[in-house]
Amino acid sequence: MPEKPGITSSELGTLWLTYQQKTMVLRMLEYFIEKADDEKAKNIMVNMYDEVDPYVEEISVIFQNEGVAIPVGFTSEDVNKGVPKLYDNGFDIMFFRLIKEISMAMHTLNITMASREDIILLYKDLTSITQKYYNACTQYLIEKGMHARPPYVSMPKKVEFITDTSYLRGGLNPLSKKRTINTVEVANMFHAIETNITGFQMITGFAQCANTQEVKKYFTKGAEISKSIIKELNEVFLEDGIQTPVVSGGNTTRSTVPPFSDKLMMYCTSLFSSFAMGGNSIGTAFSLRNDLTTKTSLFMKDIFEYAHEGAKIMIRNGWMEEQPPMEDREKLI
Structure with missing residues (x-):
């Protein structure tokens, strides 16, 4: 089998950014897990932590094999689990749902900038985990009545085409509709x-x-x-x-x-x-x-x-x- 090629500058950059983001997420999970009163929310966060944590180690191993200095990222010094709750119940899952949105965007972009197979697979796995917990957070918020759905609309019954450039007009001209x-x-x-x-x-x-x-x-x-x-x-x-x-x-x-x-x-x-x-x-x-x-x-x-x-x-x-x-x-x- 041929040796793995070294990582490219793009792969180094995206892995570095991923390491920073994931170590931040783990520290915040540690705090929110400690403060969780709702058992279902706590289980979502504990499982999320357990699935994300090994990928921080995997990135560290890639860096070590390539002779790259391991980033500092965020450590136990950046979190204090023993302080009072800063947010009411529900915020933790709202927050991590938004974090999963950000992660989906990052992993999708990062996979397009990778060529080495192990790194592509790493982002593929992270994407799968991210989608899984985005859905878990969304369904939790719906169940608890904390998720605002977009408005409904009457379904179109026929196809229409735009025939007038007035469609592009907004409120820049106070006289225009x-x-x-x-x-x-x-x-x-x-x-x-x-x-x-x-x-x-x-x-x-x-x-x-x-x-x-x-x-x-x-x-x-x-x-x-x-x-x-x-x-x-x-x-x-x-x-x-x-x-x-x-x-x-x-x-x-x-x-x-x-x-x-x-x-x-x-x-x-x-x-x-x-x-x-x-x-x-x-x-x-x-x-x-x-x-x-x-x-x-x-x-x-x-x-x-x-x-x-x-x-x-x-x-x-x-x-x-x-x-x-x-x-x-x-x-x-």
Whole structure:
């Protein structure tokens, strides 16, 4: 049998990112498992932990075999399981459902950048695990009445074609009439509202318990951005008489004791910000009403600037682990 080829720069980069994300997820699972009062939710999280943990070790072995320094990622120093609950029941599964959405996107992209078979299979396995627990979290939330379903619509009885460019008009001209949003636009906006509600709950808790004023202020700003996005998209729905999503449960408690390090909370917020930019890009690409594309473009601008500000805070505090660099040929020469 021929020897395995060495990993490529792309494979190194995606494995490195996966290691960071998975070690963060494991630390957060450790806390939420400790605080779980609902047995079914606890079982979902325990099983998730048991299935994800071996892949962190598998990535470590690949790095060792390739002579790669094992990243620090997130360790027991980044979690404190002995503190009071920061969130009410239900938030844990809401949070991990969103984490599984992010993971599905990451693994699908990563598999397209891998060529070595063992790495392709690793991402294939992780994708399968992610889909399994995304479904488990979704069904749990439905069962508990904590999942807001998108609105129903009358089914189309015939095929129609767009015959007038007025279909593209939005509210940029106050004298022009806007058409009702279509189901594709509803899907993207509903998803954006839903994810921002979970993100708002998460970051509000982070703001309550962050150790430094700089980080508290940053999280508070993030909560305001999420509120603004939810408000603007809800207004679009209400204009067309469409039901807006309402999520019950999962609220932040009164605790101000941090269960996670500022480093971990900042990384988690950065991950959510990256996911939000990707989601808004898709929303922009598939919306045909020009006022909606303008809104989502402005959301992306705000989120990008927010993420950039967060990166600066992480660098100043020594929390941002450097991604594996390419050789600086000019410096070597």
